Amino acid sequence: MFSYAPPANLDDLAGRPTRAAFLNAWHAHIKGDFDREIANAPLFFSEVSNSATSADLPVAWNAFPLALKRRHPNDTVARWNAADQLGTTDLSTNGTPLPMPFRRQDEYCEWFAYPSSDGQSIGRIVFTAEAPEYWIELARHDFDRVVELYQRHVSSQVVPDDLRLKQDISFGNGVLKKGTYNPYNAWNASQGVMHLTHPANTLGAEINLAARATVPRKDVTGKRITEARRLACGSNFGDPNRSSDPNIGLGVNLTAFSAATGATPQSITLANPVALYIDRIAPGVITDENDNPLPGWFKIVRGTTGRGLMAVLEPPAGATFGLDKVQVLGRKLTHGGQVAEQIQMVLYAKTASLGHPAPPLESCVAHCCRPDTPIPTDQVNLAHTEASDSCSGATPKDAFPELTGGAAGPAGAGGPAAAPALKPSRKLTRLASDG
Amino acid sequence: MADDPEPLLDAGDIQGNILPGFNRNEQYFVAFSCDNKEALQNALAALRPRLTTLLTALDHRDERKQAFKAGFGRPRRGDLWLNLALGPRASDALGAGTVRVLDQAFDTGMKANITGDPTATKLTDGTPNPAHRDNWAVGSRSKPVDLFLIFAHDQNIEEEAEPIVEQASVLLGAAPNYREKAAVLPGGIEHFGFRDGVSQAGVRGYIREGELKRLLTTRYGVPSRNGIDFGKPGQPLVWPGQFLTGQPNYLGDNPGLTPEFSNGSFLVFRRLSQDVAAFDSDTVVMARELSEASGQPISPEELRARIVGRFRSGAALMRHEQDPGQAEGPDEINYFAFGIEEPSIVLADGTAVKGSPADPDVLRGRRCPVWSHIRKVNPRDLVTDISDEPQTLRFQMLRRGIPFGLPYDRENPESAENQKERGLLFLSYQRSIENQFSNLNRRWMNSATGPQAGGFDLLVGQAVGEDSGLYDSKSALFFRPSPTGDEIGTPVNSPRQWVTPTGGAFLFAPSITFIDTFAPARVA
DSSP states (O other), X not given: OOOOOOGGGOOTTTTSTTHHHHHHHHHHHHHHHHHHHHTTOTTBOOTTTSOOXXXXXXXXXXXXXXXXXXXXXXXXXXXXXXXXXXXXXXXXXXXXXXXXXXXXXXXXXXXXXXXXXXXXXXXXXXXXXXXXXXXXXXXXXXXXHHHHHHHHHTOTTOOGGGGBOSSOEEETTEEEOTTSBOTTOGGGTTSOOSSOOSTTOSHHHHHHHHHHTTSOBBOTTSOBOOSHHHHHHHHTOSOTTSSHHHHHHXXXXXXXXXXXXTOOOOEEEEOSSOOOEEEEEOTTOEEOTTSOBOTTSEEEEEEETTEEEEEEEOOOTTOSSOGGGOXXXXXXXOOHHHHHTTEEEEXXXXXXXXXXXXXXXXXXXXXXXXXXXSSOGGGSOOEEEETTSOOBTTXXXXXXXXXXXXXXXXXXXXXOOSSOOOOOSOTTHHHHHHO | OTTSOOOEEOTTTSBTTTTTOOOOSEEEEEEEOOOOHHHHHHHHHHHGGGOOBHHHHHHHHHHHHHHHHHTOOOOOOOOOEEEEEEOHHHHHHTTOTHHHHHOHHHHHXXXXXXXXXXXXXXXXXXXXXXXXXXXXXXXXXXXXXXXXXXXXXXXXXXXXXXXXXXXXXXXXXXXXXXXXXXXXXXXXXXXXXXXXXXXXXXXXXXXXXXXXXXXSSOOOOOOOBTTBOBSSTTOBEEOGGGTSTTSOSSTTOOOOOOGGGTTOEEEEEEEEEEOHHHHHHHHHHHHXXXXXXXXXXXXXXXXXXXXXXXXXTSOBTTTOSSOOSSOOOTTTTTOOOSSSOBOOEEOTTSOEEOOBOOOTTTTTTSSSOTTSHHHHHOOTTSOOSSOOHHHHHHHOOEEOOEEESOOOOTTOTTOGGGXXXXXXXXXXXXXXXXXXXXXXXXXXITOSSSSSSSBOOTTTOOOBOTTTOSBOXXXXXXXXXXXXXXXXXXXXXXXXXXXXXEEEXXXXXXXXXXXXXXXXXXXX
């Protein structure tokens, strides 16, 4: 019987009595995420109901935030610094502001540079692609094991109370209660990294994006939308400023229903185990000061190559020098972002021919606004905006007026939208893009 | 957007191989090592009156166009053309250290961590590895390229150029450490036999010819798509700041460079040796293995076309399922995308241009593989691991490559001539080596997962073993062309490296104003 496995088939609870219940709960969690999305996306399916018939279909993207590259196009150090700054997001449950820290690294890869023992340079850099949902679920079933894993991968100084919430916080559509696992704990924010913290870096967001992206869209002239950012804007999935979301979205969209005349639709799903992965680092870019490559310095420590969940750049045992003598592309290593720019991320889709008819082109359910500058649209960050809302404030111009006819919504501009009006799913992404 | 005002370029200040490109029958490349300020100044001042600018090269492009329309062959000229470029030591010596600041890769040099070249100095049998920089024919660490001369003519290039080389040698106090003749092969092919240099971006901007202003790139009335304008069908227009220092990247952009550092371009020079015999024989074996494994016969020639993304004639797989056997005209040969259909259109002069289909399964690449060379280096309308179509367009370079060595004689494989070295002198001009050449080369050609996952660029990509520092075999996933079925794919592996770097350098091709500023004319 089909069952959703933990990311990269991790077996963090091997040999523990909590394992079976956790695996059941994890399957139920992912299945629930799929079930919520399938209703609005006929070409999206879950392997719980139908088997996929294809091999894994990888979709890759770069780990460094494209939004920060757009903001600092000619100043690499500025963008690396920006990536290292923590942001805050309000996760209050009662109206009283409750700012929680998160990393502004929004390409489903986050990192932390631990200082060397003398504090004078970087000692090691840890990269993660692990979704917070996994850790929340793991802690629900075996909090002690979570503490052990933090002690192994983050710091031996971690104690259980460090990882517990001091008050209720909102998370996704739910609430995490006081005393339970705190995904924004200091060891996963200001003092280290265990898993993703950016509010949009979640597995739920990945599943939502993949599902919404299966719907083919048209602009107000009736022409199919086949350009990545336009599709992200018009479909209201993900963040149009990332390299990941528009890339995943258009790949899914054109695979589910090709733009070729007479194309046969394919149903699409995310391959089991569902996760976002560190694929690999570009070969040869990490060198010593004499340009000699340093094999073995960057290694996957949770997951495997192609399905990495945590990776570490550090001197291997026996190394005679540290990261202070390391170069990235011939430039002295000073920031984790330098390395992230060389990391490839990946997710895996799968397909099946389930006999669905060619889907109709749906009208857009949202649009994007941009600043009023002469800089071309592809070089500025956009603000996802509901179809019925006009562009205003810092982003007064419609980036792609053809999506909804400017301020007018789909009903007024391109005929009634066949899909239900969906609210922007990831407003918080703007914190990373424009904060 | 086509009516937007575009910048006026100083056609007398920009070297002609940058824009619009030399495109003569023969070229001759000469490199010197010299970091003596006075010697460099003397040589540059002497070469300065001989330099060929955009104006002259554009005139020749007009002649070629007219000859093509009239049905004549390539016109021949009797004049010798010359362009030059400098290495970082030379720009430093001249007091122009600012050039290093303009491009990080120029500053650090052509290192393996940028190019993806092999890092082992020796092969497994202990002999020097010709692909390692230390052993290169040009641009090795012991013989840095400080001054690089590019001559062009239509015949007898060496005879025409040597007197100037001799003069430069005297002024520099150093003999050339590299000389190489290159020549266009019949049909405009590269040594594997495929038409080369087919796809180039168009550059926005005007130049002044007497009292008249003319566009650098002719507009043929191709409809814009998703905010991208075109010259010819399939020739997107980009701003000159993508190739020239100090020029705008969009309307209203002001890079703020002083005149002496403007109108230059960063030049990537790569001497790429081609093993034609290995390409021919390996693809026979690969096609046989692929046919057996996939259950669908594929001929070596079909596989070769998929490796390139075009048939030998230059006809793109996205436009033709079978080799049409003859070259398409310039209005059609590049008119295709990968993910979308290009509609049939009528140009401003009434010429009808047939459209092209979309790939029915674009992530797998059934019609044109994900890993075909032309899709690797220019995924056109598709999203990539880095970003989207407008960003892909910003990575494009002005390619000015030309073959060296004699054509491979396939009729007489054992001939002595076939044992000699041949290949391509790859030259590309760009504003940013790091953002353009480096992205295309390292992130895409040398990667199985960029710009989209599915395999290596089997033609020219380099897969180097992390521990060995030597070439590994490269793999890709082949999907049968039918739009349905075969959701698994069949691995295809190229066992040997058919194209290896045997020289190269990151250089700066300065403006005429730069030379006048840093190497003013000598008083006799």
